[in-house]
Amino acid sequence: MPESAAAAPDLSVPDLAAIREAARRIAPHVHRTPVLTSSSLDREAGARLFFKCENLQKIGAFKARGATSAVFSLPEAIARRGVVTHSSGNHGAAIAYAAGRRAIPAWVVMPNNAPRSKEAQVRRLGATVRLCEPNVAAREAACAEVQRESGASLVHPFDDPRVIAGQGTAALELLEEHPDLDVVIAPVGGGGLLSGTAIAASGVRPGIGIFGAEPANADDAFRSFASGRVEPVGPTLTIADGLRTSLSPRTLAAIRAHVVAIGLASEEAIVTAMRMIWERMKVIVEPSAAVPLACLLEGTVNVPGARVGVILSGGNVDLDALPWRT
Amino acid sequence: MPESAAAAPDLSVPDLAAIREAARRIAPHVHRTPVLTSSSLDREAGARLFFKCENLQKIGAFKARGATSAVFSLPEAIARRGVVTHSSGNHGAAIAYAAGRRAIPAWVVMPNNAPRSKEAQVRRLGATVRLCEPNVAAREAACAEVQRESGASLVHPFDDPRVIAGQGTAALELLEEHPDLDVVIAPVGGGGLLSGTAIAASGVRPGIGIFGAEPANADDAFRSFASGRVEPVGPTLTIADGLRTSLSPRTLAAIRAHVVAIGLASEEAIVTAMRMIWERMKVIVEPSAAVPLACLLEGTVNVPGARVGVILSGGNVDLDALPWRT
Numbered sequence: 001m002p003e004s005a006a007a008a009p010d011l012s013v014p015d016l017a018a019i020r021e022a023a024r025r026i027a028p029h030v031h032r033t034p035v036l037t038s039s040s041l042d043r044e045a046g047a048r049l050f051f052k053c054e055n056l057q058k059i060g061a062f063k064a065r066g067a068t069s070a071v072f073s074l075p076e077a078i079a080r081r082g083v084v085t086h087s088s089g090n091h092g093a094a095i096a097y098a099a100g101r102r103a104i105p106a107w108v109v110m111p112n113n114a115p116r117s118k119e120a121q122v123r124r125l126g127a128t129v130r131l132c133e134p135n136v137a138a139r140e141a142a143c144a145e146v147q148r149e150s151g152a153s154l155v156h157p158f159d160d161p162r163v164i165a166g167q168g169t170a171a172l173e174l175l176e177e178h179p180d181l182d183v184v185i186a187p188v189g190g191g192g193l194l195s196g197t198a199i200a201a202s203g204v205r206p207g208i209g210i211f212g213a214e215p216a217n218a219d220d221a222f223r224s225f226a227s228g229r230v231e232p233v234g235p236t237l238t239i240a241d242g243l244r245t246s247l248s249p250r251t252l253a254a255i256r257a258h259v260v261a262i263g264l265a266s267e268e269a270i271v272t273a274m275r276m277i278w279e280r281m282k283v284i285v286e287p288s289a290a291v292p293l294a295c296l297l298e299g300t301v302n303v304p305g306a307r308v309g310v311i312l313s314g315g316n317v318d319l320d321a322l323p324w325r326t
Numbered sequence: 327m328p329e330s331a332a333a334a335p336d337l338s339v340p341d342l343a344a345i346r347e348a349a350r351r352i353a354p355h356v357h358r359t360p361v362l363t364s365s366s367l368d369r370e371a372g373a374r375l376f377f378k379c380e381n382l383q384k385i386g387a388f389k390a391r392g393a394t395s396a397v398f399s400l401p402e403a404i405a406r407r408g409v410v411t412h413s414s415g416n417h418g419a420a421i422a423y424a425a426g427r428r429a430i431p432a433w434v435v436m437p438n439n440a441p442r443s444k445e446a447q448v449r450r451l452g453a454t455v456r457l458c459e460p461n462v463a464a465r466e467a468a469c470a471e472v473q474r475e476s477g478a479s480l481v482h483p484f485d486d487p488r489v490i491a492g493q494g495t496a497a498l499e500l501l502e503e504h505p506d507l508d509v510v511i512a513p514v515g516g517g518g519l520l521s522g523t524a525i526a527a528s529g530v531r532p533g534i535g536i537f538g539a540e541p542a543n544a545d546d547a548f549r550s551f552a553s554g555r556v557e558p559v560g561p562t563l564t565i566a567d568g569l570r571t572s573l574s575p576r577t578l579a580a581i582r583a584h585v586v587a588i589g590l591a592s593e594e595a596i597v598t599a600m601r602m603i604w605e606r607m608k609v610i611v612e613p614s615a616a617v618p619l620a621c622l623l624e625g626t627v628n629v630p631g632a633r634v635g636v637i638l639s640g641g642n643v644d645l646d647a648l649p650w651r652t
Contacts, residue, residue: 034360036382055608056362275645282381282610282641315608319601319650 009249013195014165016203022069022165023172029068029101030058033170035177040280045296046304050181051277052174055285055315059093059125062170062193062313063157067094069166070155071102079104081151086139088114089242090314091157096127107152109142111135117318158192159248168196174309175204184309185292185301188212188221188262189243191251193313198258201309211301212255212262213292215240215270222262224252239323240270242288242314263295270294271323277312284315287323335575339521340491342529348395348491349498355394355427356384359496361503366606371622372630376507377603378500381611381641385419385451388496388519388639389483393420395492396481397428405430407477412465414440415568416640417483422453433478435468437461443644484518485574494522500635501530510635511618511627514538514547514588515569517577519639524584527635537627538581538588539618541566541596548588550578565649566596568614568640589621596620597649603638610641613649 014022033053042048054062071083082105085095092108099106106127110119111134119129132142146152155163170193171184184201188194198210214221215238223231224247236244247255255262265273274290276297277283289312295301296308340348359379368374380388397409408431411421418434425432432453436445437460445455458468472478481489496519497510510527514520524536540547541564549557550573562570573581581588591599600616602623603609615638621627622634 031363034362036360037357060608278610278645282386284604284608284610319604319648322645324645 011250011253012161013199013250013254014161014168016199018161018165019168019172019196019200019203022162023169025072026065026068026166026169029072029098030064031056032173033057035174036281036283038281041276041293044276045293047296048307050174050178050307050309051281052170052309052311053283054170055283055289055312059090059097060314060316061090061094062167062311063090063094064097065169066163066166066192067091067098067155068101070160070162071095071098071104073162074153078153081153082106083155084109084143084146084152085155085157086110086143087157088118090316092118092122092127093125095155096122096125100126105150105152107146107150109139109146111139115318158190159250164192164196164199164251164254166196167193168200170311171197171200171309172204175201178307178309179205180307181205181208181309182306183209183211183303184311185211185213185295186311187240187243187288187291187313188214188255189288190245191221191247191255193311194259195251195254197311198254202258209260209303210258212259213295213301214262214264215243215291216264216266218244219264220246221255222264225255225259225262228256239267240288240291242286243291261301263300265291265294265298265300269298273297275324283312284317285312286314286317289313289315337576337579338487339525339576339580340487340494342525344487344491345494345498345522345526345529348488349495351398352391352394352492352495355398355424356390357382358499359383361500362607362609364607367602367619370602371619373622374633376500376504376633376635377607378496378635378637379609380496381609381615381638385416385423386640386642387416387420388493388637389416389420390423391495392489392492392518393417393424393481394427396486396488397421397424397430399488400479404479407479408432409481410435410469410472410478411481411483412436412469413483414444416642418444418448418453419451421481422448422451426452431476431478433472433476435465435472437465441644484516485576490518490522490525490577490580492522493519494526496637497523497526497635498530501527504633504635505531506633507531507534507635508632509535509537509629510637511537511539511621512637513566513569513614513617513639514540514581515614516571517547517573517581519637520585521577521580523637524580528584535586535629536584538585539621539627540588540590541569541617542590542592544570545590546572547581548590551581551585551588554582565593566614566617568612569617587627589626591617591620591624591626595624599623601650609638610643611638612640612643615639615641
């Protein structure tokens with residue numbers, strides 16, 4: 001679109017029916033993840049917690065849902081030309097995985113300062129990695145170049161209704177298994193998971209309290225939620241590397257339509273919550289996935305006695321660089 | 327029993343009906359743990375693996391099953407006087423947990439060189455800790471003293487049909503969910519888990535291949551399986567601290583009746599398998615729980631293409647002392 005065009009931003013999001021459709025579409029390709037409980041964490045939080053374990057999902061994160069939803073939405077003739085995305089994290093691996101399941105080519109544009117392990121994972125999953133300078137202009141130019149050369153379809157990490165529909169399927173499964181939840185909390189980075197969760201949860205259980213959870217050191221969603229505009233994320237010094245992203249107008253609109261509040265968590269609480277989940281529940285979560293529990297522990301989401309669904313978003317961490325190593 | 331008595335050892339074990347009865351008895355007190363799969367680990371092992379996640383069990387180990395089975399088997403008048411056991415590991419925590427569920431007193435005799443964290447956990451769960459010198463005579467004297475003072479019932483960590491019945495319920499659940507397994511593998515220390523697994527699995531699926539898995543550096547079960555006598559464990563230099571125990575005549579008899587073979591795993595393979603489970607499955611397992619996968623990777627249990635149930639026995643590790651820290 002030419003820069004002079006003042007078209008309104010695309011705010012379209014999936015409805016509950018589209019999320020149910022996505023659930024059918026992705027079912028052969030993703031795990032139905034377990035929901036775990038821990039009486040010891042219930043005591044810590046003063047609430048009854050139901051953890052939807054997307055850390056146990058394919059590629060170790062909920063991103064497998066959105067990526068397979070998008071990749072398997074493409075008409076055959078278009079799919080054949082492949083898909084492209086930009087990501088230094090879980091979405092890149094998820095697109096590589098989804099494209100592999102459909103046996104189509106995939107390109108993942110990554111900044112040349114991304115961890116080597118992430119790059120290796122994407123290659124192992126069969127995608128082609130394109131390295132670029134670590135800035136938005138270089139990233140967009142690299143994606144555009146791949147599209148020009150190959151005709152590949154761009155699958156944005158979160159600003160895409162097909163991706164949002166896929167992410168919403170985790171909450172759908174959680175509420176199928178535990179239909180009487182009072183509250184559901186998801187971490188918020190770009191807002192794909194939170195908006196999908198919000199649409200799914202409010203659809204199947206009107207009146208349920210939906211909360212976002214964000215590091216206080218990357219509080220752009222919190223500020224955007226208050227101002228009604230997409231606020232830039234600014235310099236971020238958070239360990240929760242999956243959440244260092246601004247919302248899009250689309251995800252902000254969906255979040256403002258359904259979410260009660262966005263809780264903020266300190267870095268210290270994030271590490272404490274992360275270690276607590278490892279020690280008490282014996283599952284590995286990455287820092288971003290611990291942010292909802294951190295908000296409950298610090299009381300920035302204060303729902304004593306409630307039945308709370310928590311989306312554990314992912315479990316991809318470097319075991320040689322744990323945050324409690326001294 | 328006086329040393330001069332030459333009575334035959336008690337070899338009684340539960341049958342399948344007793345294991346089913348234990349399953350009903352413990353159901354209100356333990357998790358029905360999930361069964362996880364990983365296509366990436368399937369490729370590593372050359373088989374289809376179904377992991378029964380007892381690391382996600384109450385107190386982080388299958389021991390919660392045997393302990394609640396035994397504690398809830400006691401008649402009320404006897405239960406009221408409490409239970410006592412000796413353990414420096416998961417069984418102590420399990421007895422403390424089970425006694426707490428039944429609101430009866432519990433004493434756990436621990437060697438005075440046990441990790442402080444284990445002692446703290448047992449106390450947190452409401453049991454009284456009695457420290458003793460780290461040898462068998464001191465341990466037995468301490469248990470006998472508690473029994474004299476309180477009338478508490480001894481619940482042995484593995485040499486007890488009620489405990490074995492409880493441990494067998496994990497395999498029962500696994501085969502309910504995946505009735506077409508070809509093989510099931512469990513780690514073997516004192517043999518409570520392996521004998522319970524063997525009786526349950528051979529009962530519900532005659533002809534299934536049942537294997538034990540043991541560290542090569544603590545190969546007493548392997549040697550006992552061959553000789554038909556309980557061989558002492560000897561000096562053990564294995565990271566798999568849950569498996570540094572000899573069998574009893576009872577568990578050896580049950581194992582010889584049902585088990586195909588006992589695989590041995592090197593220390594290196596145990597650490598590799600442990601880290602693989604953490605990284606690919608995103609669940610925390612202790613070294614002992616990784617021994618079955620280590621046997622599959624090293625081929626000492628060689629079942630290519632089979633559908634293999636693996637009991638992940640526990641997940642209690644010190645996150646500040648991981649075996650891959652350099």
